Amino acid sequence: xQPGLDLQTVSIYAPVVDQLAQVEEQLYELCQTDxxxxxxxxxxxxRSGGKRVRPALTLxxxxxxxxxxxxxxxxxxxxxxxxxxxxxxxxTVDNAGLRRGKPTINKMYGNHVAVLLGxxxxxxSATFVCDTGVVRVIRRFSETIMELASGQxxxxxxxxxxxxxxxxxxxxxxxxxxxxxxTSAETGSILSxxxxxxxxxxxxxxxxxxxxxxxxxxxLDIQGDASEIGKPVGNDLLQGVLTLPTIMLIExxxxxxxxxxxxxxxxxxxxxxxxxLQKSLDMIDGSSIVPxxxxxxxDYCSEAAAALDDLPDCAPxxxxxxxxxxxRERSR
Amino acid sequence: xQPGLDLQTVSIYAPVVDQLAQVEEQLYELCQTDxxxxxxxxxxxxRSGGKRVRPALTLxxxxxxxxxxxxxxxxxxxxxxxxxxxxxxxxTVDNAGLRRGKPTINKMYGNHVAVLLGxxxxxxSATFVCDTGVVRVIRRFSETIMELASGQxxxxxxxxxxxxxxxxxxxxxxxxxxxxxxTSAETGSILSxxxxxxxxxxxxxxxxxxxxxxxxxxxLDIQGDASEIGKPVGNDLLQGVLTLPTIMLIExxxxxxxxxxxxxxxxxxxxxxxxxLQKSLDMIDGSSIVPxxxxxxxDYCSEAAAALDDLPDCAPxxxxxxxxxxxRERSR
Numbered sequence: 001x002q003p004g005l006d007l008q009t010v011s012i013y014a015p016v017v018d019q020l021a022q023v024e025e026q027l028y029e030l031c032q033t034d035x036x037x038x039x040x041x042x043x044x045x046x047r048s049g050g051k052r053v054r055p056a057l058t059l060x061x062x063x064x065x066x067x068x069x070x071x072x073x074x075x076x077x078x079x080x081x082x083x084x085x086x087x088x089x090x091x092t093v094d095n096a097g098l099r100r101g102k103p104t105i106n107k108m109y110g111n112h113v114a115v116l117l118g119x120x121x122x123x124x125s126a127t128f129v130c131d132t133g134v135v136r137v138i139r140r141f142s143e144t145i146m147e148l149a150s151g152q153x154x155x156x157x158x159x160x161x162x163x164x165x166x167x168x169x170x171x172x173x174x175x176x177x178x179x180x181x182x183t184s185a186e187t188g189s190i191l192s193x194x195x196x197x198x199x200x201x202x203x204x205x206x207x208x209x210x211x212x213x214x215x216x217x218x219x220l221d222i223q224g225d226a227s228e229i230g231k232p233v234g235n236d237l238l239q240g241v242l243t244l245p246t247i248m249l250i251e252x253x254x255x256x257x258x259x260x261x262x263x264x265x266x267x268x269x270x271x272x273x274x275x276x277l278q279k280s281l282d283m284i285d286g287s288s289i290v291p292x293x294x295x296x297x298x299d300y301c302s303e304a305a306a307a308l309d310d311l312p313d314c315a316p317x318x319x320x321x322x323x324x325x326x327x328r329e330r331s332r
Numbered sequence: 333x334q335p336g337l338d339l340q341t342v343s344i345y346a347p348v349v350d351q352l353a354q355v356e357e358q359l360y361e362l363c364q365t366d367x368x369x370x371x372x373x374x375x376x377x378x379r380s381g382g383k384r385v386r387p388a389l390t391l392x393x394x395x396x397x398x399x400x401x402x403x404x405x406x407x408x409x410x411x412x413x414x415x416x417x418x419x420x421x422x423x424t425v426d427n428a429g430l431r432r433g434k435p436t437i438n439k440m441y442g443n444h445v446a447v448l449l450g451x452x453x454x455x456x457s458a459t460f461v462c463d464t465g466v467v468r469v470i471r472r473f474s475e476t477i478m479e480l481a482s483g484q485x486x487x488x489x490x491x492x493x494x495x496x497x498x499x500x501x502x503x504x505x506x507x508x509x510x511x512x513x514x515t516s517a518e519t520g521s522i523l524s525x526x527x528x529x530x531x532x533x534x535x536x537x538x539x540x541x542x543x544x545x546x547x548x549x550x551x552l553d554i555q556g557d558a559s560e561i562g563k564p565v566g567n568d569l570l571q572g573v574l575t576l577p578t579i580m581l582i583e584x585x586x587x588x589x590x591x592x593x594x595x596x597x598x599x600x601x602x603x604x605x606x607x608x609l610q611k612s613l614d615m616i617d618g619s620s621i622v623p624x625x626x627x628x629x630x631d632y633c634s635e636a637a638a639a640l641d642d643l644p645d646c647a648p649x650x651x652x653x654x655x656x657x658x659x660r661e662r663s664r
Contacts, residue, residue: 035482037489089451093444112425115447116485119421119454123477126458130471138470139462145455150367153448157369 012322015315016059019073023055026077030124041109041117045084049100054079054184057209061188061202063316071132071191078128078141079184085121086148086180088114093152094239129187137187144183151175159240160263162250169247173214174207181210201307205320208304212297212327218243219293222281234277238266244296248289249280257283294331301328344654347647348391351405355387358409362456373441373449377416381432386411386516389541393520393534395648403464403523410460410473411516417453418480418512420446425484426571461519469519476515483507491572492595494582501579505546506539513542533639537652540636544629544659550575551625554613566609570598576628580621581612589615626663633660 013020031042055076062072090096091104092114098104106114122145129141154172158165165172185206189199221236222245236243240263242250249257262276284290301324311317345352363374387408394404422428423436424446430436438446454477461473486504490497497504517538521531553568554577568575572595574582581589594608616622633656643649 033482035486038482038485089447093447111443112488113485115421115425115450116481116488118447118451119481120478120485122451122454123474123481127471127474127478130467130474133467135462135465135467135470138467139459142455142459142462146452146459149448149451149455150365150370153370153445153452154367156444156448 012319012326013056015063015319016056019059019069019076020052020056022073023052023059023076023080026073027080030081038117038120041105041113044108045088045105045117045121048084048102050080050083052080053213054083054180057181057184057206057320058188060316060319061185061206062192064189064198064311064314065192065194067192071134072188074128074131075137075187075191076184078125079180079187081121081125081128082141082145082148083180085118085125086152088118088121090152092118093156132191134191137190140183140187144179147175147179151177151179155241158242160267162242162247162259165242166247166251169242169244170211173211177214177217178207178210181213182206185209198311201309201311204307205304208300208307209324209327212300212304212331215244215293215297215300216327216331218245219290222246222284223290234281237262237277237280238273240266244293245284245289246280248292249284249287252287252289253283291332297331298328301325301331344651344658345388347395347651348388351391351401351408352384352388354405355384355391355408355412358405359412362413370449370452373437373445376440377420377437377449377453380416380434382412382415384412385545386415386512389513389516389538389652390520392648392651393517393538394524396521396530396643396646397524397526399524403466404520406460406463407469407519407523408516410457411512411519413453413457413460414473414477414480415512417450417457418484420450420453422484424450425488464523466523469522472515472519476511479507479511483509483511487573490574492599494574494579494591497574498579498583501574501576502543505543509546509549510539510542513545514538517541530643533641533643536639537636540632540639541656541659544632544636544663547576547625547629547632548659548663550577551622554578554616555622566613569594569609569612570605572598576625577616577621578612580624581616581619584619584621585615623664629663630660633657633663 027046030046031039033039033042058076058079059072062075087099088105091099092106092111095106096104097107104114105117109117126138126141126145129138132138151172151174154168155176158168158172182203183206186199186203189202194202218236221243222234237246237259242259246259250259258276258279262273262280264270265273265276305321305324308317308320359378362378363371365371365374390408390411391404394407419431420437423431424438424443427438428436429439436446437449441449458470458473458477461470464470483504483506486500487508490500490504514535515538518531518535521534526534550568553575554566569578569591574591578591582591590608590611594605594612596602597605597608637653637656640649640652
C-alpha cells in the first residue's frame with residue numbers, strides 16, 4: 001500500500017476543483033478577524049495542508065442537483081474547519097509534536113493556546129453552518145461535534161485495555177472518523193435539495209468511506225515511514241490505543257502476542273519498550289493481518305459503492321466511485 | 333463587600349424557581365448518555381453547583397410574554413451547560429486545582445479528559461439550542477462560543493503586558509463574561525416572542541450585568557478569602573492576568589507599583605513572589621481603588637436598570653431590577 005491516500009493527485013476532485021479553491025479562500029478569510037494576535041495562529045492552522053477530502057465529499061454530494069452554490073460552499077468550509085479544530089485538540093491531548101511533518105499548534109504555541117484556538121475553530125465552524133439557515137443541517141453538525149469528542153473519549157477510556165478496545169472498536173472509529181464523513185456527504189446532499197432516499201444513500205456512502213479511511217490510517221501507523229506519515233511508527237500502540245491490526249494480533253495469538261508486556265513496559269517506563277514494539281510490528285508483518293485488514297477496507301469500499309447504486313450517473317457520482325476505487329486499489 | 337454574590341438566597345429567582353428545577357433535571361438527564369464511561373464525568377461536572385445565574389437570566393427575560401415554555405427551558409439549560417464547558421477548559425488551561433472548593437475536572441481526571449469533556453459539553457449545549465429550531469438563536473449561541481474562546485485568547489495574549497491588558501480590557505471582559513450574559517437574556521427574549529425593542533433592551537441589560545459581574549469577580553480575586561472563593565487570593569496576578577483593580581494600581585502609581593517586579597519574579601521563579609504579591613494587594617487596599625471599582629460596578633448596574641425602563645412592570649422585571657440592586661448594594 002502507498003503511504004497515505006493522496007486523493008488530490010488523481011482526477012477524483014475534478015468536478016469540484018474550482019469550488020474547492022473557493023472553500024480555501026473562505027478559510028483564509030477567517031484569518032481576517034479583528035483580533036490581531038489570532039492572525040498567525042489561524043494562518044498556521046489553516047495553511048497546514050491536508051487532503052481536503054471532507055469538503056470534497058460535501059461538494060460532490062451536493063453536485064447531484066442544481067442548487068444555491070453558496071450553501072454547499074459554506075458547508076464544505078465548515079466541515080474542513082471542524083476537522084482542523086479536532087486535529088488541534090487531538091494533538092494537544094496526545095501531546096503530539098508533529099502533524100504532516102510540521103510542528104503542531106501545541107508544540108508551537110503551547111497547550112493553553114491550542115485548547116482555546118480549537119474551541120474558537122469549533123465555534124467558527126458551527127457559525128459557518130448557521131449561515132445555511134437549515135436547522136436539520138445545523139443540528140446534524142452539532143451532533144457530529146458531540147460524536148467526535150465522545151469518540152476521542154472512548155478511545156481514551158479503552159487505552160491499554162484490549163477487551164474493551166475490541167468491544168468498542170466500531171463505535172469508536174465511527175464516532176472519531178466516519179461520523180464527519182457521513183455528515184459531510186449527508187449535509188451536502190440535504191443542502192442541494194436532494195430527495196430523502198438520496199440523502200440517506202450519500203450518508204451511507206460517507207459512513208463506509210469514513211470507516212475505510214480510519215482503517216487505512218490504522219495501517220499507516222504500523223506500516224508507514226516516520227518521515228512520510230509525519231509521526232513515529234507504532235505511535236498508536238505507544239499511546240495504548242489498539243487499532244484493527246493490533247486487535248487482530250491479540251485475537252490470533254492470544255498466548256504469544258507481546259502487547260500485554262508492551263503495555264506493562266510503557267506504563268512502568270521500562271527500557272524494553274522499543275524492543276517489544278518492534279516485536280509486535282514484526283509479528284503483524286509475519287502474519288496475514290495486513291491483507292485481512294485490506295479485506296475489511298475493501299468490504300467497506302464495496303458497501304460505499306453499493307450505496308450509490310440508485311443515484312443517477314453524473315460527474316460527481318463517477319468521482320465518488322473513483323474515490324472508492326482508489327482506496328480499494330491501494331488496499332491489496 | 334460580601335465575598336461572591338449568592339443570588340439564590342434572595343428572592344430574585346422567585347418567579348422562575350420551578351423552571352430552574354426543571355433546567356436542573358434536563359442537565360441531569362444528560363448524564364444518561366449511552367457511553368457508560370462518561371457518566372461519572374458528566375455527573376461530576378454538572379453537579380458542581382454554581383449560582384445558575386445565566387439560566388435564571390434566560391428564564392426571567394423570557395417571562396415578559398406567554399410562550400411555549402419548552403423553548404426557554406432548553407435555552408436555559410444550554411447557557412448553563414455552555415458555562416460549565418468553558419469552566420472546564422478554563423481550569424484546564426490555567427492548570428487550576430480547585431473550583432468552588434472542589435477539585436477541578438483536570439485535577440480529578442487529567443487534562444486529556446478535561447479537554448475532550450469540555451468539547452463534548454460545548455457540542456451538547458449547541459445541540460440543545462438546535463431544539464429551539466430558531467436559526468437566529470442558534471447563530472447567536474455559536475457566535476457566543478467564539479467570543480468566549482477569543483476572550484480567553486485575548487486574556488492569554490495580554491498576560492504580563494500592562495499596556496496591552498489596559499487597551500483590551502473592556503473587549504476581553506465583554507467576550508469572556510458579558511457576552512454569555514447578553515446572549516442568555518437576548519435569546520430568552522427572542523424565544524418568548526418579544527418585539528425587537530424588548531429583545532435589544534434585555535440584551536443591553538445582560539451586557540451591563542455581565543460587565544458588573546466580571547468586575548465583582550476581579551475584586552473577589554484580590555479581596556476574597558481563599559477558603560470562600562475556592563482558589564488562592566491574588567491568583568489572577570500570579571497568572572499574569574491584569575484586572576481592573578490591578579490596572580488601576582499601575583495607572584495611579586506608575587513609578588511605585590510593584591507589578592513589573594512581581595511579573596519579573598514570577599517569570600524568573602524568584603523567591604520574592606509572595607512578598608511582592610502581598611505588597612501589591614496592600615497598596616490596592618491602602619488606596620481608593622476598591623471603592624473606585626465599586627463605582628464602576630454601580631455604573632454598569634445603573635445602565636442595566638435603565639435598559640429596563642420601557643419594559644412593562646411584572647414579576648420578571650422586578651426580579652431583574654432586584655438582581656441589579658443586589659449587586660449594587662454589595663458594591664459599596
